[in-house]
């Protein structure tokens with residue numbers, strides 16, 4: 001185990017306006033639900049220190065405005081993401097349909113190295129409500145088709161499955177980060193001395 | 208207010224006796240609206256606000272005049288004019304002394320294309336003028352059009368970069384010729400000293416103050432006063448209407464009800480076919496409950512929702528975009544009447560609607576403009592931000608989108624908008640943004656903050672700032688920029704400052 005250095009993992013939450021992105025983030029980080037959150041304008045983030053399989057990591061969770069026209073300014077924080085959470089509202093089928101374009105948009109803007117294997121986690125929120133309109137079956141079918149994305153049905157309001165979802169998110173992000181680091185540590189032309197810790201900072205290769 | 212034309216000894220036949228008076232064409236500073244005015248000379252302190260009884264004179268927007276009739280000669284030997292309005296009404300006939308009619312006609316030529324349509328009968332076609340003074344940075348079309356010199360300066364960045372290019376190529380020629388100025392030029396861009404002049408905010412302008420100044424036609428002076436001190440809550444409803452040009456709206460009630468009926472009258476089936484409207488309404492429904500959640504009661508939320516839905520009908524290109532509810536709620540607070548609130552909101556949106564366009568170009572222009580201003584007021588900070596990959600200024604997005612709405616509280620915000628509406632320079636919001644950064648520069652720069660931390664500092668300011676301190680600082684920057692001999696032309700143009 002070469003590095004026990006602190007890791008910062010960047011997580012981006014995307015999804016239509018009103019699906020509960022801000023509420024999920026606050027439920028996870030601050031352990032509370034409030035019906036008093038303002039609609040998100042621009043972007044904001046919260047951080048949380050968590051233990052993932054014995055390893056202390058800092059999750060930096062980015063919450064965004066849901067209206068798609070504001071995404072053109074989003075590039076600034078999409079870059080360098082380690083995991084992307086796609087949220088829909090289980091009572092609003094439209095928000096589920098939008099996931100496809102949120103995912104595509106993210107891949108375009110963030111341009112991760114290996115888009116096919118970039119970790120996404122899908123959350124269907126508001127399962128505390130009666131009027132469910134997106135069945136788990138339908139959601140799972142979509143997730144399966146997208147390279148088996150992990151899928152959770154949560155309630156930010158009642159804190160159902162929120163922690164579970166974020167454990168998966170953190171783990172996926174850590175894995176992604178390790179892969180990226182690995183890539184960075186591999187010098188373009190020469191050898192594979194990936195234990196050379198000093199190199200991990202000189203990641204800006206000329207590619 | 209500016210008097211463009213005046214003619215004395217013009218008689219109006221009232222109910223019984225003719226009254227002598229003066230006609231004039233005046234132009235309002237704030238809205239550039241022009242009016243045709245008749246006032247009795249004897250009456251002295253006439254007032255427009257009280258109505259249009261003969262003994263207090265009358266006034267008419269030039270836009271409303273559509274025709275005039277000039278009979279050959281009447282039996283008294285005086286000649287008279289009958290002015291007809293667009294809605295078919297006529298103004299009281301105006302009787303002139305020798306040469307009077309000709310003078311009025313030639314004054315009209317400055318504003319209208321005049322066509323003779325019958326014997327002694329003339330049709331007037333207003334010469335197209337730029338509409339309300341919309342803030343330059345929100346203007347989308349950078350193509351030059353026929354406009355006054357001042358208007359060209361008011362234009363957005365498209366023109367700007369052309370001007371800059373022209374200017375910088377001039378400078379370069381200059382430099383090539385003179386080795387001394389080359390050395391100077393190489394010193395880099397000029398920068399202001401960081402020490403800001405002290406500005407103390409003035410007292411609030413109250414309702415009586417405002418009315419007195421308006422009656423005296425001292426628009427510029429009152430705007431200046433409001434800029435420096437802000438309005439009292441009591442003065443604001445009337446003042447904002449004036450400042451935003453509410454008067455220019457014809458039949459506001461009727462129009463409002465027509466707009467409202469268009470969505471209220473939809474049957475469920477019809478609504479099925481209105482996907483766009485339905486989606487917008489669902490966005491509105493989500494946002495009204497989380498606009499000022501701890502403060503608004505059910506009735507206020509309902510009003511907010513109705514106002515925004517009506518606006519969707521009125522402005523179908525924009526419809527509803529997040530952030531608009533934040534603006535609307537401020538206006539609803541000030542106007543208990545729905546019709547007033549709607550039109551004031553519409554007028555306000557007219558100025559900032561570029562912020563809500565899909566392309567986000569207007570917002571990007573504002574980032575760019577702020578960067579230019581900051582490079583002059585605090586070059587060190589721009590260099591710092593660049594080093595932290597934050598020179599794009601994205602962290603100011605909420606400030607620009609909803610004009611500092613969330614920086615302040617619902618109580619302190621209106622003062623910021625007072626200053627913005629009355630500012631003697633253009634794009635004052637850039638200086639407000641620069642002022643906030645100026646006040647937070649230590650916090651941002653000493654800690655070597657990166658983009659994330661800067662964003663967090665900015666986001667955490669919400670409601671925790673002293674708005675008077677910010678406005679004083681913004682004013683102070685304006686003073687400094689106006690006085691400085693090294694202010695780059697680009698910044699003068701941006702703020703529309705003359706030399």
Ligand SMILES: Nc1nc2c(ncn2[C@@H]2O[C@H](COP(=O)(O)OP(=O)(O)O)[C@@H](O)[C@H]2O)c(=O)[nH]1
Pocket residue numbers: 015016017018019020021022023024034035036037038039040066125126127128129154155156157158496497
């Ligand atoms: N019943 C229920 N309501 C929720 C839940 N999560 C969020 N909401 C509500 O849905 C609305 C939008 O939530 P918000 O977190 O602001 O959504 P965002 O636009 O995605 O950030 C708010 O009125 C929340 O109170 C949930 O799990 N259950």
Ligand SMILES: [Mg+2]
Pocket residue numbers: 021022023038039040063064065066
């Ligand atoms: Mg949100």
